[in-house]
Amino acid sequence: MTQTNDIEVIIVGNELLKGERVDSHLSYLGRAVLPLGARIARAHVTADSVDEIARVLSGRIGETRTVLVTGGLGPTPDDVTRRGVAAGLGLELEFHEASWNAIQDFFASRGRQATQANRQQAEFPAGSRVLANGEGTAPGFEIESGGTTVFVLPGPPEELRRMFSSHVAPALSERFDRDPLRVDTFRTIGVGESTLFDLVGETLGALSAYDVSSLPSRGGVDILLTEKSSLSDRSLLDTESDAVAEALAGAIGTKFYERGERSLAEVVGSMLAEREETIAIAESLTGGWIGKLLTDVPGASAYVLSDVVAYSNAAKTDLLGVSAETLEKFGAVSEETCTEMAHGARNRAHAAFGLATTGVAGPTGGPPKKPVGLTFLGVSWDGGCNIKRQLFTGTRDDIRRRACQGVLWMLLDHLRKQ
Numbered sequence: 243m244t245q246t247n248d249i250e251v252i253i254v255g256n257e258l259l260k261g262e263r264v265d266s267h268l269s270y271l272g273r274a275v276l277p278l279g280a281r282i283a284r285a286h287v288t289a290d291s292v293d294e295i296a297r298v299l300s301g302r303i304g305e306t307r308t309v310l311v312t313g314g315l316g317p318t319p320d321d322v323t324r325r326g327v328a329a330g331l332g333l334e335l336e337f338h339e340a341s342w343n344a345i346q347d348f349f350a351s352r353g354r355q356a357t358q359a360n361r362q363q364a365e366f367p368a369g370s371r372v373l374a375n376g377e378g379t380a381p382g383f384e385i386e387s388g389g390t391t392v393f394v395l396p397g398p399p400e401e402l403r404r405m406f407s408s409h410v411a412p413a414l415s416e417r418f419d420r421d422p423l424r425v426d427t428f429r430t431i432g433v434g435e436s437t438l439f440d441l442v443g444e445t446l447g448a449l450s451a452y453d454v455s456s457l458p459s460r461g462g463v464d465i466l467l468t469e470k471s472s473l474s475d476r477s478l479l480d481t482e483s484d485a486v487a488e489a490l491a492g493a494i495g496t497k498f499y500e501r502g503e504r505s506l507a508e509v510v511g512s513m514l515a516e517r518e519e520t521i522a523i524a525e526s527l528t529g530g531w532i533g534k535l536l537t538d539v540p541g542a543s544a545y546v547l548s549d550v551v552a553y554s555n556a557a558k559t560d561l562l563g564v565s566a567e568t569l570e571k572f573g574a575v576s577e578e579t580c581t582e583m584a585h586g587a588r589n590r591a592h593a594a595f596g597l598a599t600t601g602v603a604g605p606t607g608g609p610p611k612k613p614v615g616l617t618f619l620g621v622s623w624d625g626g627c628n629i630k631r632q633l634f635t636g637t638r639d640d641i642r643r644r645a646c647q648g649v650l651w652m653l654l655d656h657l658r659k660q
């Protein structure tokens with residue numbers, strides 16, 4: 243048997259094996275189990291096949307204490323996980339009346355009727371404890387076999403996440419019988435991983451209470467401190483975490499933008515909300531992405547006034563008031579156009595700040611002297627404007643993502659320095 247706190251995951255889905263979907267469960271689960279003092283020790287991806295699921299699962303029974311199985315709980319013929327798990331454990335499926343009633347109620351509350359195909363979603367291996375799914379039709383279940391606890395959860399990422407935190411995490415933390423491990427996240431932007439470690443590596447290297455990992459993400463690098471499971475003196479936790487925050491702030495200033503889990507858009511949004519200030523956005527190469535990032539945050543209507551996607555020159559003139567002469571003389575991808583876009587957005591919406599992006603996202607094209615990746619980012623305010631010229635590298639997606647994060651950071655930097 244493996245260590246108590248080791249968890250194995252069996253992810254079911256033909257679409258993952260065929261490359262039609264990128265797995266997102268592991269990136270969630272790998273982090274979600276850390277506070278429980280657990281780790282994902284191994285993961286398997288299997289086809290939507292009763293035999294495959296049964297074979298992988300039966301091989302883990304008695305070998306590992308906790309197995310999470312995800313996906314394939316829906317009503318369609320390829321949803322065979324219930325049968326696969328039952329076969330792997332040598333059990334029959336049993337019909338669960340209360341779950342069938344709950345599924346029918348779910349449909350009725352939406353003015354629809356459950357079908358016979360949904361009926362199979364109320365069948366579980368004998369002896370299962372059913373885990374209600376508040377958001378979808380597919381209930382999960384938990385079952386013990388040979389010293390192994392198997393949790394089976396639906397595949398849609400949102401449902402998996404909700405059911406993991408409402409059902410699995412509480413059950414595991416009780417079982418592991420230890421305080422959750424502390425995990426501290428430090429979010430940075432605009433500094434490469436190696437430079438970051440040159441700057442704060444000494445502080446990180448001196449930590450005795452935490453394991454350190456670094457995750458490039460969201461156009462920046464996250465540093466994650468995870469409490470060592472062997473730690474006895476928990477009083478070190480605050481001291482060492484504070485030392486990292488201090489070292490980062492000293493080394494990279496506002497490029498260390500969050501101690502916690504908030505995104506850059508959330509941090510910027512909460513600063514604007516606190517100050518009761520507003521923004522208007524003018525987007526060319528980012529095509530509405532900045533607006534999406536900001537309005538993903540609940541409450542964004544308190545500070546986002548408008549988002550104009552002005553892709554063509556004509557739109558830049560008509561919607562933002564960029565002058566035809568500026569476009570003619572300097573081109574759409576220029577400091578001058580970006581300045582007029584930022585001012586135009588701000589003035590037209592009567593906002594406190596204007597944000598603007600214009601650039602060459604690639605992968606081909608780019609006028610002479612304007613290579614792929616050349617991007618101008620602008621922040622304007624009453625009486626001023628800050629424009630940055632950047633030469634981003636990477637794919638079209640990378641360049642656009644960096645432009646979004648870059649301009650949000652410029653606003654954050656401006657707000658923090660005011």
Ligand code: ATP
Nearest residue numbers: 263264265266267313314315316321380396397398
């Ligand atoms: P449903 O009732 O929606 O069919 P289910 O439990 O049968 O639920 P699946 O059919 O396996 O779930 O997956 C539902 C959706 O979730 C699909 O779009 C699938 O691609 C997506 N999904 C499943 N597993 C993963 C995963 N590991 N990573 C990302 N997306 C996933």
